[in-house]
Amino acid sequence: MIVEIEIAGATLTERKRNVHMGKFQARVDQPDRVEYKAYVKLLAQEAMAGRSPLQGPLFVDTTYYRIKPPSWPKKPSKGNPFPFWPWKKPDLDNFGKIIWDAVTGIVWVDDAQVVYEDNMKVFADVERVVFRASTIDEAPADLAQVLAGEYEVLIHDIPDQSTFGEGDAAESPRP
Numbered sequence: 695m696i697v698e699i700e701i702a703g704a705t706l707t708e709r710k711r712n713v714h715m716g717k718f719q720a721r722v723d724q725p726d727r728v729e730y731k732a733y734v735k736l737l738a739q740e741a742m743a744g745r746s747p748l749q750g751p752l753f754v755d756t757t758y759y760r761i762k763p764p765s766w767p768k769k770p771s772k773g774n775p776f777p778f779w780p781w782k783k784p785d786l787d788n789f790g791k792i793i794w795d796a797v798t799g800i801v802w803v804d805d806a807q808v809v810y811e812d813n814m815k816v817f818a819d820v821e822r823v824v825f826r827a828s829t830i831d832e833a834p835a836d837l838a839q840v841l842a843g844e845y846e847v848l849i850h851d852i853p854d855q856s857t858f859g860e861g862d863a864a865e866s867p868r869p
Contacts, residue, residue: 695748696832697801699734699741701793701823705758706730707784708791727792734796747803753833754811755826758789759818780815789815793825801827 706727760780767777790813794805802808809830 695745696826696828697738697741697748699737699797699801699823699825701734701737701825702821704821705760705789705823706792707788708795731792731796734793735800738797738800742800747799747801748807748827748829749803750807751809751830752802752807753828753830754808756790756793756811756813757824758786758813758815759820759822759824760815761819761821762817778817780817786813786815789813789823793823797825797827 708727762780767774770777790811794808798805808827810833
């Protein structure tokens with residue numbers, strides 16, 4: 695089964711604050727993040743349409759569509775050699791945390807089920823997020839074959855680990 699959720703609007707990143715309760719302390723979501731998670735949970739429940747959470751190993755594909763700031767250069771420059779990609783903050787992994795927390799228990803039982811994820815930030819005219827989760831057997835064919843071990847995965851430039859620590863330090867693969 696493939697679950698697709700389109701989240702309209704600007705994406706928020708995970709941000710928690712410490713709250714002191716007597717001699718104890720807890721980390722809680724900031725109020726605007728609580729609202730965003732509730733919105734994503736509602737969309738997840740609609741997408742699942744009463745079905746049980748996905749079981750087994752999962753594949754997640756998420757694309758974050760962001761509006762290009764007016765100050766962003768149009769052509770490559772020394773300060774921004776990649777003007778066609780939103781390669782500056784916020785960090786890609788911080789976008790995912792808030793969505794993964796929101797869909798846990800609805801789309802999947804536990805986010806530990808995710809064995810492969812594919813994330814991307816791109817510029818677009820309208821801010822939104824497209825989140826897809828699927829069981830591995832529903833993943834794109836080439837990925838499913840690699841994960842199933844049906845293709846030989848080529849690994850380049852990985853030194854023989856049995857030689858670590860031997861020989862001249864200048865020749866060592868470790869920094």
